[in-house]
Amino acid sequence: MTAESLFAECIIPGCKQPVTDELTPCQTCRTIFGPMLHEADRPPSYTAADLAERDAGTAAA
Structure with missing residues (x-):
């Protein structure tokens, strides 16, 4: 049985660390990837559900 988390998960595929902003x-x-991560000035064109679908194959493996 799994319980819903109070926090969203990290946006990086395969990472399950909790974050306040999904x-x-x-x-x-941020520490591991450092300068390889870049923020965009535009709002994201995907949702948390889109990310869950994208990461489903990685999680299954």
């Missing part, structure tokens, strides 16, 4: 990377990923 479309941001966690602090661990």
